[in-house]
Amino acid sequence: MITQLLAVSQPVPAGPVVQWGWLTITVANLVVILAMVVVFVLALVLPFPSDREDEDR
Amino acid sequence: MSRAEVSPRATSEASSAGAGRTTWTAAVTRWVDGLVPKGQWLPDRQPVYVASWIYVFGVACLSSLVVIIVSGLVLTLGGVTWWHTSSFGHFVNSVHLWSVELFFATMVIHMWGKFFMASWRGNRGMTWATGALAFFGSLGTAFTGYLIQTNFDSQWISTQAKDGLNAAGIGAYFNVMNLGQMVLWHVSLLPLVVGGIVTVHVVLVRRRGVAPPIDATDPTADAGEKVAT
Numbered sequence: 699m700i701t702q703l704l705a706v707s708q709p710v711p712a713g714p715v716v717q718w719g720w721l722t723i724t725v726a727n728l729v730v731i732l733a734m735v736v737v738f739v740l741a742l743v744l745p746f747p748s749d750r751e752d753e754d755r
Numbered sequence: 756m757s758r759a760e761v762s763p764r765a766t767s768e769a770s771s772a773g774a775g776r777t778t779w780t781a782a783v784t785r786w787v788d789g790l791v792p793k794g795q796w797l798p799d800r801q802p803v804y805v806a807s808w809i810y811v812f813g814v815a816c817l818s819s820l821v822v823i824i825v826s827g828l829v830l831t832l833g834g835v836t837w838w839h840t841s842s843f844g845h846f847v848n849s850v851h852l853w854s855v856e857l858f859f860a861t862m863v864i865h866m867w868g869k870f871f872m873a874s875w876r877g878n879r880g881m882t883w884a885t886g887a888l889a890f891f892g893s894l895g896t897a898f899t900g901y902l903i904q905t906n907f908d909s910q911w912i913s914t915q916a917k918d919g920l921n922a923a924g925i926g927a928y929f930n931v932m933n934l935g936q937m938v939l940w941h942v943s944l945l946p947l948v949v950g951g952i953v954t955v956h957v958v959l960v961r962r963r964g965v966a967p968p969i970d971a972t973d974p975t976a977d978a979g980e981k982v983a984t
Binding site: 730733734737738740741742744746748 | 806807808809811812856860863864867868
């Protein structure tokens with residue numbers, strides 16, 4: 699029980715942040731946003747898998 | 756004997772489609788039938804331009820929402836503090852969290868795709884608007900989720916949000932530091948709102964068809980106009 703209480707009472711640190719002028723953002727959030735942009739670009743350029751039936755329509 | 760002669764479904768269709776019936780159930784049936792063009796509730800074929808990864812994110816977002824709802828229902832069994840004291844509760848809580856992360860990531864990529872495609876073309880303005888409303892409703896639902904973590908993180912967020920909401924002049928209408936109120940908002944009120952908006956959004960997508968790329972021909976351009984309201 700004490701271990702559980704300690705786990706609850708010790709918050710996880712927010713982690714490092716980066717700052718450009720007025721903008722402050724955690725590295726974790728920046729990584730997520732950049733990953734979303736990468737997925738978006740890949741979705742535009744990667745060919746969609748298709749089989750023979752799909753090609754007929 | 757043909758299948759139509761013995762099929763309860765065929766009998767039901769024949770009676771519900773009867774012209775001139777004035778019962779409210781017949782009226783509701785006609786209304787539901789007319790919401791989308793025939794065969795478009797669960798279509799198995801789409802225009803060729805839909806064979807692109809950018810068209811995947813809407814249904815990926817919807818799939819994430821299903822996982823969110825199911826994991827959230829499991830979490831209600833143990834309550835908001837369950838995940839602090841149970842490894843299974845912690846697992847379900849993590850499934851809930853990461854499905855929300857996927858939900859927002861896929862929703863935003865879906866929105867980027869639709870924005871740069873100008874998907875409000877072809878009488879799809881309400882489809883775009885309900886999608887935007889679903890986004891903002893989801894923000895509120897996620898926010899109340901952070902408020903009911905029952906840890907220092909939720910305390911920090913609620914006290915900061917309280918000041919922000921008071922500064923915006925809407926802090927008197929609800930109390931983000933009231934755990935019971937926020938739990939009910941998160942598990943009942945806001946999911947109903949978001950669920951309703953998403954339902955309307957999906958019906959509108961089925962009604963108008965998916966938006967074509969800007970340089971493509973829209974085969975469903977007139978379909979929406981032909982649908983009874």
